[in-house]
Amino acid sequence: MLAVNDLQKSYRVGKTSFPVLKGVSLTVDTGEFVAVMGPSGSGKTTLLNCISCYLPADGGSILLDGRDLAGLREEELAAVRNRQLGFVFQDFLLLDGLTVMENILLPAIIGGAMSQTVQARAEQLCQVFGIGAIQNKYPAEISGGEKQRTAVARALINHPLLILADEPTGNLDSRSSRAVIRSFEQAKQMLGATIFMVTHDSFAASFCDRVILLRDGVVWRTLEKGGMDRSAFQDQLLEAIGEMSREEEP
Numbered sequence: 714m715l716a717v718n719d720l721q722k723s724y725r726v727g728k729t730s731f732p733v734l735k736g737v738s739l740t741v742d743t744g745e746f747v748a749v750m751g752p753s754g755s756g757k758t759t760l761l762n763c764i765s766c767y768l769p770a771d772g773g774s775i776l777l778d779g780r781d782l783a784g785l786r787e788e789e790l791a792a793v794r795n796r797q798l799g800f801v802f803q804d805f806l807l808l809d810g811l812t813v814m815e816n817i818l819l820p821a822i823i824g825g826a827m828s829q830t831v832q833a834r835a836e837q838l839c840q841v842f843g844i845g846a847i848q849n850k851y852p853a854e855i856s857g858g859e860k861q862r863t864a865v866a867r868a869l870i871n872h873p874l875l876i877l878a879d880e881p882t883g884n885l886d887s888r889s890s891r892a893v894i895r896s897f898e899q900a901k902q903m904l905g906a907t908i909f910m911v912t913h914d915s916f917a918a919s920f921c922d923r924v925i926l927l928r929d930g931v932v933w934r935t936l937e938k939g940g941m942d943r944s945a946f947q948d949q950l951l952e953a954i955g956e957m958s959r960e961e962e963p
């Protein structure tokens with residue numbers, strides 16, 4: 714589904730170039746729920762922005778469903794963003810003047826794809842995520858967890874190949890975080906969604922099939938959940954993160 718090979722990205726500040734991604738390689742299979750964790754500054758957001766087609770990479774490749782994103786023109790990238798990727802951001806980014814239902818439909822409206830089938834899909838997503846009763850409310854009238862579940866439903870409206878989530882639980886209390894992660898699990902189990910999430914939250918990451926630890930612009934280690942229960946996987950994650958930060962100390 715997603716194959717990132719030897720991805721490189723530097724930022725230029727004045728005359729100096731600062732390498733941030735120094736050869737990142739990873740894959741995400743169809744139907745997988747994968748998290749990326751790592752210390753602040755390790756390059757997680759940069760990686761997500763490259764995969765999102767917002768930032769051109771300097772080297773390496775990003776293949777989405779076998780298609781290399783590097784060679785695409787701006788209109789083609791915009792089409793990939795609108796039709797093949799779904800986005801969930803930390804700050805929800807719901808439009809205040811639109812209802813929950815209108816927010817969910819927005820990517821289909823923008824893509825010129827509105828139809829009765831899309832309307833039916835939006836109703837189904839509201840059912841799956843338990844937001845049917847609030848579909849005519851405005852963002853100011855709903856809770857943080859409900860906003861985030863609306864954002865997950867919106868990300869799924871165009872049947873994307875891949876959902877990209879940037880710190881989706883970052884602004885939520887633990888109960889709302891659990892509800893959001895539950896909505897990702899439902900998206901995966903009931904709708905076959907593939908999810909790639911950047912997070913600092915080991916609790917959220919412990920629900921994933923796999924967690925990729927990024928350090929200083931390279932993949933340091935990948936942890937598989939396998940048959941482990943959630944809390945044992947979280948313990949293993951915390952241990953690996955501790956080991957990674959101890960290695961970083963001078």
Ligand SMILES: Nc1ncnc2c1ncn2[C@@H]1O[C@H](COP(=O)(O)OP(=O)(O)OP(=O)(O)O)[C@@H](O)[C@H]1O
Binds near residue numbers: 724756759760
């Ligand atoms: N536009 C930019 N110009 C120059 N340097 C940048 C730019 N964006 C990010 N950086 C630098 O690149 C490095 C990686 O940043 P990035 O945001 O990808 O890290 P991160 O792992 O997501 O961090 P955090 O967990 O704090 O969000 C940091 O040192 C950051 O200061």
